[in-house]
Amino acid sequence: MNKQQAKQRFGIIGNSPLLERAIDIALQVAHTDISVFVSGESGTGKENIPKIIHQNSNRKHNNYIAVNCGAIPEGTIDSELFGHEKGSFTGAHDSRKGYFEVANGGTIFLDEVAELPMSTQVRLLRVLESGEFMKVGSSNAIKTDVRVIAATNVNIPNAIKEGKFREDLYYRLNTISIFIPALRDRKEDISLLFRKFASDFADKYNTPSIRLESDALKLITDYNWPGNIRQLRNFVAQLSVIEKERNISATTVLHALPENRNENNSPILFEEKSKADLSEREILYKVLFDMKRDLTELKKITFDLINNEENSNFNKDIFNDVNENEITLLPKQQESDSQEEVYTLANHEKNLIKKSLEKHNGKRKLAAEELGISERTLYRKIKEFKL
Ligand SMILES: Nc1ncnc2c1ncn2[C@@H]1O[C@H](COP(=O)(O)OP(=O)(O)O)[C@@H](O)[C@H]1O
Numbered sequence: 001m002n003k004q005q006a007k008q009r010f011g012i013i014g015n016s017p018l019l020e021r022a023i024d025i026a027l028q029v030a031h032t033d034i035s036v037f038v039s040g041e042s043g044t045g046k047e048n049i050p051k052i053i054h055q056n057s058n059r060k061h062n063n064y065i066a067v068n069c070g071a072i073p074e075g076t077i078d079s080e081l082f083g084h085e086k087g088s089f090t091g092a093h094d095s096r097k098g099y100f101e102v103a104n105g106g107t108i109f110l111d112e113v114a115e116l117p118m119s120t121q122v123r124l125l126r127v128l129e130s131g132e133f134m135k136v137g138s139s140n141a142i143k144t145d146v147r148v149i150a151a152t153n154v155n156i157p158n159a160i161k162e163g164k165f166r167e168d169l170y171y172r173l174n175t176i177s178i179f180i181p182a183l184r185d186r187k188e189d190i191s192l193l194f195r196k197f198a199s200d201f202a203d204k205y206n207t208p209s210i211r212l213e214s215d216a217l218k219l220i221t222d223y224n225w226p227g228n229i230r231q232l233r234n235f236v237a238q239l240s241v242i243e244k245e246r247n248i249s250a251t252t253v254l255h256a257l258p259e260n261r262n263e264n265n266s267p268i269l270f271e272e273k274s275k276a277d278l279s280e281r282e283i284l285y286k287v288l289f290d291m292k293r294d295l296t297e298l299k300k301i302t303f304d305l306i307n308n309e310e311n312s313n314f315n316k317d318i319f320n321d322v323n324e325n326e327i328t329l330l331p332k333q334q335e336s337d338s339q340e341e342v343y344t345l346a347n348h349e350k351n352l353i354k355k356s357l358e359k360h361n362g363k364r365k366l367a368a369e370e371l372g373i374s375e376r377t378l379y380r381k382i383k384e385f386k387l
């Protein structure tokens, strides 16, 4: 199988050099028995790599078993992987073969390997080093010939420092390392993937395929896709099902893309570009996004306050008067039972911030927490309102 055939066979879309390199390495190491460690963010397509390796190895006529280590309860994982003897624990009515026995001659893919409990890591290290393992409740070593491929989206060196992952196991698994780039680092593939998913959905549901207007394409290319290809596919699915208009505009995209937040709880939607690099249109989108973000923050502040019984008294007078010149919005939770009520927010933001600061004796951190905004945003607003 060459690279093109591998892509075809496993439905891998994309021509970015980083992705192609990952496939090349997989093909090169396939015929060996070397352990391979696949890293990359969630949703980048890590699961394709072990499949390519297995199908291009001498093991391809034997079993390929993919195990999601994160999905198996800690109490049963040893037994799943290595099997158990009858009566070895309550409920073990029969003896059972584990994956390492069933996959003899084949390949095991340990997905989310960082989730393995320490005790299982010890057993895994042993089978990797000696080719032998023992069933739970047995003291007989069983020989097995399994090729192991592991994957994780966790930063393993950190996990090692925190004492959650064995260093010796990491080095044993990580003989060859394959990195799958995030979607935002292979932007050239985004449009290809969109068209592929759109046409898949169209075929599946027998509807016309959605297509992107050029502004809309620009937006999804600039978006940072924290959930990578999985998120993009779900996004296309959502638009394919919901949108009657099959030409997708930038406005539609704008509404459908979720906000994502960094560790400071500030939204990050697009990579930061300097003002000079932005076209007029992009600036406009940025402004729209900022407005959308502000509205979301304001909604959150409102709901938090409404839901916070301690503050129930001052809620009433804050939200009572309506100023038509301001942006108005109808909080979702209120829609059904009080159709007429329209709360204005912009004017009261200052008030809320002031009260919250007073309540917390000027401690910005606490006020920001209560208001559901980042400290940085609060700081900006304090300056803005000259509080
Ligand atoms: N290059 C690609 N082309 C098309 N679909 C892809 C590609 N990479 C991943 N996918 C799809 O995206 C989804 C997530 O991939 P997966 O391998 O499960 O990600 P990970 O294991 O890294 O979280 C899967 O449905 C997979 O089929």
Ligand SMILES: [Mg+2]
Pocket (backbone or CB within 6 Å): 043, 046, 047, 111
């Ligand atoms: Mg996965």
